[in-house]
Amino acid sequence: MSLWCVVLAGGVGSRFWPLSMPTRPKQLLPLVTDAPMLADTLARLAPVAPASRTLVLTNATLAPAVRALLPELPAEHVIPEPRPAGTAAALAWAALEIERQAGPDAVMLCVHADWAIGDVEGFRATLRHAGDIAATRRALVTVGIVPSRPDPGFGYIEPGDAVTGDVRAVARFVEKPDVARAEAMVAAGFLWNSGIFAWCVGDLLAEIRVLTPEVAPALAAHATDRDAFFAAVQSVAIDVGVLERSARVLVVPGDFGWDDVGTWAALHRVRRHDAQDNAAFGRLHALDARDNVVHTEGAPVVLYGVSDLVVVVRDGVVLVTTRARAADLKTLVESLPPDLREP
Numbered sequence: 001m002s003l004w005c006v007v008l009a010g011g012v013g014s015r016f017w018p019l020s021m022p023t024r025p026k027q028l029l030p031l032v033t034d035a036p037m038l039a040d041t042l043a044r045l046a047p048v049a050p051a052s053r054t055l056v057l058t059n060a061t062l063a064p065a066v067r068a069l070l071p072e073l074p075a076e077h078v079i080p081e082p083r084p085a086g087t088a089a090a091l092a093w094a095a096l097e098i099e100r101q102a103g104p105d106a107v108m109l110c111v112h113a114d115w116a117i118g119d120v121e122g123f124r125a126t127l128r129h130a131g132d133i134a135a136t137r138r139a140l141v142t143v144g145i146v147p148s149r150p151d152p153g154f155g156y157i158e159p160g161d162a163v164t165g166d167v168r169a170v171a172r173f174v175e176k177p178d179v180a181r182a183e184a185m186v187a188a189g190f191l192w193n194s195g196i197f198a199w200c201v202g203d204l205l206a207e208i209r210v211l212t213p214e215v216a217p218a219l220a221a222h223a224t225d226r227d228a229f230f231a232a233v234q235s236v237a238i239d240v241g242v243l244e245r246s247a248r249v250l251v252v253p254g255d256f257g258w259d260d261v262g263t264w265a266a267l268h269r270v271r272r273h274d275a276q277d278n279a280a281f282g283r284l285h286a287l288d289a290r291d292n293v294v295h296t297e298g299a300p301v302v303l304y305g306v307s308d309l310v311v312v313v314r315d316g317v318v319l320v321t322t323r324a325r326a327a328d329l330k331t332l333v334e335s336l337p338p339d340l341r342e343p
Contacts (some may be wrong), residue, residue, distance in 0.1 A: 001135050002106040006094045008195075009038055009058040009066060009113035010081060015263045015329045018317045019295060021342045026154040027113040028065060030281070031261060031295075032270050038113040042070055048124050049111065055079055055097060056113070082230045088215050088241035089233040095201040096223055104202025107131045112195055114135075116270035118257020130198035133167055140207065140243060141198040142170070142192025146255040150182035153262060153327070155193035155239070157183075157251055173239060178328050188266045191251065193239065194258060203248070212236065223308045224278040264310040265323040267293050272305045277302070282313075293323060321343045 009027045020026040026307040027038045029315040035043075038056070045054060051072045057311050060080035063172060067078050071172050079097065081090060098106050117123045126143055134141045144157040153176060159170035173193060177185060209216050218232035243249050259270050268291065271279035278286050282296035289303035303311070310326050319339065321329070333341060 002053070002102045003049050003131055004053045004055065004098050004102065004108050004201075005045045005110055006091065006098075006110045007038070007045070007054070007056045007113050008090060008110065009041075009062070010084065010088060011046070011059075011114075014333045015327065017329060017333045017336075017341075018314050018319055019297075019312060022061070023342075025062065026067065026261075028062070031267060032116045035089055036069060037072055037115075038066065038068055041111065041115070042073070042122050043112045044117060044123060045111070048127055051077070053095050053102075057081060057094060059084070065226070069116065069237060076317040079226075082227050083292060085230050085233045086214075086235035086241070087238040088208070088212055088236045089218075089230060091197075091216050091238050092205065092212075092219060093226060093229060095204050096219075099201045099205065102201075103198065104205075105135070105229050106201050107135050108197075108201050108204070110195070110197040112260070114261055116257070116261050116266075118259075118270075120256075122256035123258070126252065127196070127198070130160070130196070130252050133250060133252060134198040134200060134203075137163070137167075137250060138203055139201065139248050139254060140203065140246055141167075141250050142243065143194050143198075143254040144251045145194045146253050147186045147190070147192050150179065150186045151192070152177055152179050152182045154260070156182070156185050156190040157193050158188075158190050159251055160189065165177055165190045166253055168251050170243075170251050173244050177315035191253060192258075194254065195260075196254065197238070197243075204242070207242055207246050207248065211243040215239055263326040263329065264293050264312065264321075265326040266293070267295070268323060291323070293326075 016026045028036050046087050055077050057079045060082055063078050063080040130141045130143055156174040158171040160169035214234035214236040218229050222228035268279045276290045278292045280294040283300040284294045286303045288305045290307045290308045294301050296312045301311050308323045310321050
């Protein structure tokens, strides 16, 4: 089995302002460890597939920075998307690239660049397991994360009939629910929709040609011209454009400390804590201050008698909000004057 890894590394991550911005998106930042998140991702994947069988898809404007961060990756394996066109188009183009190099039976493992993983060996084992199922069952396989809490910020997967071992058919995908519905779904055995996928590239392309009119015409007309392909596609997510329409989707469970690190508040789950359960990057002095998230580049932060805050300091800009409101940061960023939006 020829096993390839594909990393989706586009996006801006506006919920990490003022640290993240279009020229410095969150996947290039050291949010979880001392290394940028994308570098951590490639390090996790290295034992699964070498750099010669790893592709990174990113925004065209970020490609030089990504290549500089990942010198071990062949330059042509950093694939710039001329415009944002949704994950269905991005993964279709990656599948074409792999098919050209390794044939239609090559297995493609798809991950995102901005996750935290607690159990790295468990993560790798689950990826290999999903790849094996994709190859032997000729299925489109998704990894459903065993929930640690009823989180309304994630999509969910309802497992269906048993196939073999821990592999199940997918009964349905559910978009982000409210809190009460999330609690009911977790109790009923639903899984989080992680965005981890495995399939033979020929199988994915075959399903797109039949099921995805947003991408299929461009696939037929521009399979060797990346710019023309991305100009012609309609934007659609892989979940909506392929998986929700396909009868060939299976799910395997994953339980390896996965977190998508979507907001500053999420860092409280994935960073190390001090004795008062503060999660800090940079110099923090805290007295009678608990459960805060602090990220400072340079200036020290002093907290006294406060809890559940997010404090971010960068280049003279200071953000103070609560962990509960950190998910609303996109609204804040949209309200900022240009000189503050990109300090």
